[in-house]
Amino acid sequence: MPTPQTIALAGNPNVGKSTLFNALTGERQHVGNWPGKTVEKMAGIAQIGGRTFTVIDLPGTYSLNAYSSEEIIARDFIINEHPSAIVAVADAANLERTLYLAVQVLELGVPVVLALNMADTAQQRGITIDTAALSARLNGLPVVATVGSRAVGLDSLKKAICTQTDGTPRLLPTPVDYGQPLESEIAALQVQIEADPILSHQFRPRWLAIKLLENDEDLHARLSGAGYHALIEAARAAMARIAAQTGEDAETLITDRRYQVIAGLLRGIVTRPDGDGETRSDRADRIITHPIWGVPIFLLLMWIVFQFTAYVSAPFLDWIDALVGGPLTRWALAALDAVRLGDTWLAALVVDGIIAGVGGVLVFVPVLIFLYLALAVLEDSGYMARSAFVMDRVMRSIGLHGKSFLPLIVGFGCTVPAIYATRTLEDEDDRKLTAFITTFMSCGARLPVYVVFGAAFFGAKSGNLIFGLYLLGIVIALLTGFAMKRTVYRHKPPQPFVLELPPYHIPIMRNVWRQAWQRTQQFLRNAATIILAATIIIWFMLALPVRGEGTFNDVPTGDSLFGSVSRALAPAFAPAGFGSWEAAGSLITGFVAKEAVVSTMSQIYVEEVGEGTSAEDEADSPGFVDDLREIARSFGEAAILTVQETANIAPRTANLLPVVNVGLGDWLDRGEDAEELTSLQSALTTSFARTACSAERGKLAAVAFNVFVLLYVPCMATVAAMRHEFGGRWVFYQVTYTLLVAWLAATVVYQGGLLLGIG
Amino acid sequence: MVAAGQTVELVQIEEGRRLRKRLADLGLNVGLTVRVVQNSFAGPLILAVREDSRLAIGRGMAHRIRVAPRNSAPQDEG
Numbered sequence: 001m002p003t004p005q006t007i008a009l010a011g012n013p014n015v016g017k018s019t020l021f022n023a024l025t026g027e028r029q030h031v032g033n034w035p036g037k038t039v040e041k042m043a044g045i046a047q048i049g050g051r052t053f054t055v056i057d058l059p060g061t062y063s064l065n066a067y068s069s070e071e072i073i074a075r076d077f078i079i080n081e082h083p084s085a086i087v088a089v090a091d092a093a094n095l096e097r098t099l100y101l102a103v104q105v106l107e108l109g110v111p112v113v114l115a116l117n118m119a120d121t122a123q124q125r126g127i128t129i130d131t132a133a134l135s136a137r138l139n140g141l142p143v144v145a146t147v148g149s150r151a152v153g154l155d156s157l158k159k160a161i162c163t164q165t166d167g168t169p170r171l172l173p174t175p176v177d178y179g180q181p182l183e184s185e186i187a188a189l190q191v192q193i194e195a196d197p198i199l200s201h202q203f204r205p206r207w208l209a210i211k212l213l214e215n216d217e218d219l220h221a222r223l224s225g226a227g228y229h230a231l232i233e234a235a236r237a238a239m240a241r242i243a244a245q246t247g248e249d250a251e252t253l254i255t256d257r258r259y260q261v262i263a264g265l266l267r268g269i270v271t272r273p274d275g276d277g278e279t280r281s282d283r284a285d286r287i288i289t290h291p292i293w294g295v296p297i298f299l300l301l302m303w304i305v306f307q308f309t310a311y312v313s314a315p316f317l318d319w320i321d322a323l324v325g326g327p328l329t330r331w332a333l334a335a336l337d338a339v340r341l342g343d344t345w346l347a348a349l350v351v352d353g354i355i356a357g358v359g360g361v362l363v364f365v366p367v368l369i370f371l372y373l374a375l376a377v378l379e380d381s382g383y384m385a386r387s388a389f390v391m392d393r394v395m396r397s398i399g400l401h402g403k404s405f406l407p408l409i410v411g412f413g414c415t416v417p418a419i420y421a422t423r424t425l426e427d428e429d430d431r432k433l434t435a436f437i438t439t440f441m442s443c444g445a446r447l448p449v450y451v452v453f454g455a456a457f458f459g460a461k462s463g464n465l466i467f468g469l470y471l472l473g474i475v476i477a478l479l480t481g482f483a484m485k486r487t488v489y490r491h492k493p494p495q496p497f498v499l500e501l502p503p504y505h506i507p508i509m510r511n512v513w514r515q516a517w518q519r520t521q522q523f524l525r526n527a528a529t530i531i532l533a534a535t536i537i538i539w540f541m542l543a544l545p546v547r548g549e550g551t552f553n554d555v556p557t558g559d560s561l562f563g564s565v566s567r568a569l570a571p572a573f574a575p576a577g578f579g580s581w582e583a584a585g586s587l588i589t590g591f592v593a594k595e596a597v598v599s600t601m602s603q604i605y606v607e608e609v610g611e612g613t614s615a616e617d618e619a620d621s622p623g624f625v626d627d628l629r630e631i632a633r634s635f636g637e638a639a640i641l642t643v644q645e646t647a648n649i650a651p652r653t654a655n656l657l658p659v660v661n662v663g664l665g666d667w668l669d670r671g672e673d674a675e676e677l678t679s680l681q682s683a684l685t686t687s688f689a690r691t692a693c694s695a696e697r698g699k700l701a702a703v704a705f706n707v708f709v710l711l712y713v714p715c716m717a718t719v720a721a722m723r724h725e726f727g728g729r730w731v732f733y734q735v736t737y738t739l740l741v742a743w744l745a746a747t748v749v750y751q752g753g754l755l756l757g758i759g
Numbered sequence: 760m761v762a763a764g765q766t767v768e769l770v771q772i773e774e775g776r777r778l779r780k781r782l783a784d785l786g787l788n789v790g791l792t793v794r795v796v797q798n799s800f801a802g803p804l805i806l807a808v809r810e811d812s813r814l815a816i817g818r819g820m821a822h823r824i825r826v827a828p829r830n831s832a833p834q835d836e837g
Contacts (some may be wrong), residue, residue, distance in 0.1 A: 024787075063784035067777070094811040097786040127811075173781055216775075255783040256790065276764075277810060282796055289815075291799045389815050393802050497803055497817030498785060 003051040004045070005165055006081060010074060010105050011089030011096045013060035014382075014502035016117045018042070019148030020089055020509055021057040031518045048160040049657040056083070064104045066218030068426065079203060082167040087157070090131055092122035092145060093503070095270060099262045100611055106173055109204040111164040112141060115157055119145040121503065126273035137172040139453040149508045175206065176261045181245050185238040185579035186210060192231055199228070213239060214251045219475075268293055281503040285386070289501075294390035300653070301383065302409045307369040307649045309413030315641035325358030327627040337723060349539060357535030358619035360593055361528050364416055364717055368523055371410060371417035372516035375424070380507035384424060385499055398478055399424060399485030401497070404434040408477065411441030412470075415714050419721040420519065430493060432726055433484055436734060440477035442470045445594035449709050450599055456681035457688075457702045465703065466752065469710050476711060477739065478532050523721065532719040534592055541565065557585070557604050566758050576708065576746035577701030580691040594716050598680075605683040640667060700758050702749040711752055712742035766794045767826040774823055786812050 011017040025044025031361040059070035066072050078086060088102035091156045095116065116122075120598050142160035146153035178186065189209035211219050212235035224232050242250045268613035268726055294505060321732065329351050336347045378384045384403075391401030403425050410420035418438045425431040450469055452521075454462025469721060541562040543552055548559035557563050558581070566585035573579045573587075582604045590597040622630065644667045651662035688705075689698030713719070713735050723731045761767055769791050772779050782788065786808045796813065798803040803815045816824075 065780060065784060067781055067784065086823045092812075094809075096809040097812040100784070102784065125811075174786070250774075251780060252783075252788070255780070255788055259786075259788065272810070277794065277807060278796075281813070282805075283809075285797065285805065285813075289802075289805065291795065291802045294802075357829060392817070494819050496774075496781075497815070498782065498820065499803075500800055501813040501815050503813075656789065 002513065004054045005084040006054045006056060007046075007085045007087060007161060008056040008058050008077070008083045009059060009078060009080075009089055010058045010101065010396075011099055012062055012091065012500075013092040014500060015060070015089050015094075015098055016148045017060060017089045018057060018515075020087070020115060020146060020157075021055065021116055021148075021507065022511060022514065023148050023151045023154050024048075025055050029518070031522060036084060039307035048158045048545065051165075052163070054167075055162070056081075057299040059662045061101065062110075063101055063471075065170050065214070066216055070430075072218055075108075076109060079507065083110065085113060085161055087113045087115050089117050092116040092119045093125060093127060095122075095127075095129065096259075096262055096266060099265070101260060103176060103258050103262060107175055107204075109172060109207060111660040112173075113157065113160040113164055114141060114142065114143045115146045115153075117148050119153065120150070121505070126543045128271050130269045134265065137265055137269070141173045149511070176258055177256060178210075178257050181242055182213070182250065185213060185242060185250075188232070189213070189235060189238060192234055196228075196231075199231075199509070205207070205593070209235075210254065210328045213238065214254050215249075221519065222323070222398070225387075263360075273276075275751070279503060281382070281501075284504055285501070287551065288383075289386050289389050291393075294386070295394075298387055298390045298405075301378070301387070302406065303653060303656070304649055305371070305374040305378070305406070306409055306413055307411060307645075307652060308374045309367055309417060310644055311648065311652075312645045315638040315645065319638040320365065321359065322634060324355060324362060327631055328359075329355055329701075330622075330627065331624070342737050345543065347541065348553050353536045353539035354532065357532040358528075358541075360535060361524065361531045361717070364414070364523065365520060367414050368417050368520045369516050371413070372519045373512060375406075375421060376512040376515045377507045379424070380505075380512055381505040382502045387502050388499060389501070399431050399489075400434065400481055401427065404430060405445065407434050407438050407582045408441055411438040411443060412486050412499075413444055415439050415441070415443045415538065415718040416523070416721045419718060419725055422725070422737060428587075429489055429585070432730060433481060433489065435722065435725065436484070436737075437477040437481045439718060439738060440473045440480065440711060442710055443594065444475040445715065446709055448595055449590075449597050450706055452680065453684070453702050453706050457686045457699045464481075465706065469706055472745075473710050476745070480737075480741075519570060523724075530723065531592075531716055534716045535642065538562070538589060539670060562588070573746075574749065576690065576704045577692045577697065578705045578708075582687060583691070587712065590709060591713055591716055591718070594709065601684070602680050605687060607678060637668060648676075665752060696758060697754070698754040700750055703753070704746040707749050708742045708746040711745055712739060713738050760827065761795050761798060761828070763795050763798050765828060766792060767828050768792050769824060769826050769832060771825040772823065773825070774820065778820075786813055787816075 009017050009021055021044065024046045026046075029042060029044040029047075031040060031042055035154060040059070044055045044057070046053045046055050052413050056077065058074040061068070061071045063075050064071060064075040066075075077083070088105045088110075090098040090102050102112070102114055110708060114134075118128075118129065122129065129145065131143045131145050135141055142164060144153050144156045144160055146157055156598050177183065186206065190205045190435070193205040194207050199205075208219070212223075212231070220232060220235075231728060239250045242248075244254065246253060288297055332348060332350055332355055333342065334345075336342050341347055354391060363615045375384075378387070382686070387406060388402035390402065393403040395402050396403050404422075406424065407418045407421040409420045415438060419435050420732045422431045422435045422438070425434060434656055446469075447466070451462070454465045460466050542557065542560050543555065544561040545555035545559055546561050546564050547557065550556060561580060562585060566588060567582040568577045569584040570581045571590075572586055582601070585604055586597045588599045589600040644665045648664045651664050654660045655664050684702070685695070685698065688701050689695045692698045692701040714722075719735070722734060769787070769789050772782060772787075774782070779788075786795070787806070790823060791808070794807040795804065796807050801818070803817050804821050806814050806816065808814050
């Protein structure tokens with residue numbers, strides 16, 4: 001079988017390029033990252049005219065300059081990979097602007113098919129385009145009107161791709177004529193480039209000459225790195241001559257000329273209705289981007305996104321949690337029993353290490369799917385750009401872009417999706433900084449810790465502790481952002497705000513779902529290894545006896561390696577008032593998942609809790625069929641609850657108003673789960689008071705402990721997400737900084753409290 | 760201050776080379792006629808560029824773009 005030919009889709013953001021990509025490739029897609037970049041790489045397989053093609057969806061870009069990493073990726077791909085053809089996707093309803101990239105693609109000298117996508121939107125606005133005439137003006141270049149979302153024009157597009165890739169030499173469309181004095185300078189540079197066999201093989205000489213005159217930073221740097229100093233000098237001299245002759249710099253002339261050529265191409269070919277050109281989107285924007293009304297609308301939508309990640313995802317999160325902890329664990333034990341490994345340490349490793357670790361990853365699936373669904377809807381509908389518009393003024397006060405607000409809100413639900421939500425930011429440094437401060441937003445997993453401590457130490461007033469902690473997280477996040485903008489990013493000018501506002505349209509659910517699922521899979525692939533490894537390491541630490549009578553896998557926590565590591569760490573927390581090994585140990589498992597802090601405490605502080613449950617499991621183990629039935633039943637229940645929670649968004653939202661109090665739907669009549677934590681609570685008060693030497697001081701130490709839980713190292717799923725997005729070095733900074741801030745804040749709380757005479 | 764609904768010609772963009780190039784990539788270059796879609800008392804502006812494209816630009820940047828309402832003296836866009 002011959003190697004498949006490659007075609008690539010190139011186009012602006014918001015021209016519906018990915019809908020066209022989906023229509024061409026169907027389900028056969030692969031999502032990855034471009035080598036060394038966090039930019040998503042979409043590849044797929046398409047059967048066109050009996051031939052197999054690899055289809056690459058290039059990142060959406062406005063031009064082929066080297067302004068962003070997306071632009072460099074797109075252009076390097078075309079230059080280095082020599083695709084058989086490029087489908088240049090333009091927006092039929094925004095033709096003049098979106099042809100700018102297409103013209104640049106044509107200059108690269110590869111076979112091109114021009115797709116005028118979103119032809120339906122153009123039609124609705126009364127814009128007509130004579131594609132045949134446009135094709136004629138472009139020397140017979142195939143021009144196809146398409147509607148990617150409904151696969152309209154797909155056959156013509158495929159036919160055009162076939163003819164452009166069948167190997168017969170084709171007349172290239174007339175390139176842009178830049179006029180004098182540019183053309184003679186281009187010609188002179190071209191001669192110099194053609195004289196070099198390596199350069200002329202790698203680049204199309206005319207294209208390279210134009211790019212050098214355009215003062216393309218990336219190419220200038222690359223060519224001087226490769227020793228082409230004479231060529232660079234010649235280009236600089238040419239630019240100086242052009243500037244002297246015309247009084248205008250070469251790059252401006254080149255840009256202007258391209259737009260002139262486009263205007264000429266479209267003259268008489270595009271007709272539009274008379275009128276002031278105001279669209280329905282413009283009218284909607286009068287309210288949605290209004291400097292006053294825009295803010296409550298934005299906050300309301302963010303609240304709904306937050307509801308999806310926090311509540312709507314919860315039933316399936318619980319379902320997966322129960323599935324992994326119940327049937328899956330039992331089946332694994334039964335399988336191990338069958339091969340006579342049932343009572344060995346290997347069984348314990350598989351169940352408590354590996355399966356628990358896998359479970360720890362899987363519980364994020366519902367959270368991420370719902371977040372990505374919500375984000376994809378916002379993006380696809382065109383609202384995402386507006387949200388940045390509305391919040392820009394507020395975020396600018398701490399030096400961040402308007403788009404940074406969304407990840408911070410998502411962070412209240414779960415930090416992992418919040419890290420991925422930073423993908424909507426274009427500037428890499430802004431992304432890093434936003435992800436960095438997002439970890440201080442108190443996520444849902446930290447709440448159980450506050451609840452247990454609040455009830456134990458403050459009783460009815462526990463709400464104050466919880467609210468105070470949420471507030472502290474926000475304050476630390478904003479202060480960190482503010483400080484970093486003035487130190488690490490001091491020399492970086494604020495990102496200029498310029499943003500395209502695509503027209504609103506109704507999201508296509510198929511694409512939204514596909515995107516959400518693909519991104520969730522990516523997280524799973526990337527996070528699975530690190531989370532599994534961490535869980536296994538902690539399991540071994542808990543199983544290894546280092547003192548006392550215990551043997552491997554049968555040792556009280558205090559005598560295990562875990563216990564002695566905790567003991568070694570404990571003195572570090574003494575200034576913050578909770579220098580006991582029990583507290584330190586809970587914090588270690590809190591790295592696995594913050595909700596694990598409470599379960600570890602139950603294990604360490606109240607030994608009998610752990611033993612009770614395992615005995616229960618063995619006495620009453622359901623059969624395989626019962627398990628399957630229960631899984632199906634609870635799945636159905638989770639599905640109902642998901643719908644219920646979606647419906648509950650409305651009353652929850654109404655309840656935000658002080659005078660309204662609407663009851664929430666409780667279709668399965670479950671009520672709130674009241675967990676029995678009294679034994680843990682009393683053990684906590686005793687232990688903290690003992691460590692801190694008095695009940696009042698114990699209370700203070702408990703507050704300090706919660707402050708530490710709020711601020712210290714995000715859980716390992718977050719660390720995995722961070723590493724995936726920004727690399728290991730960034731994770732190191734993050735871990736160090738958060739540990740430092742957490743320790744300082746906890747110590748300040750405890751010592752400050754003592755100074756103020758508390759305790 | 761150019762009110763919403765007015766049409767103006769871009770005369771000069773007093774920004775660095777990189778940013779001017781970026782604006783040109785987005786369709787905004789000197790000599791172009793744009794319609795101001797929204798210009799409220801605060802926050803970014805919305806421009807209609809090349810008929811069908813809508814660009815939001817920050818107020819700070821808008822102050823550095825000189826525009827001329829046809830046949831009269833240049834003025835600040837913001």
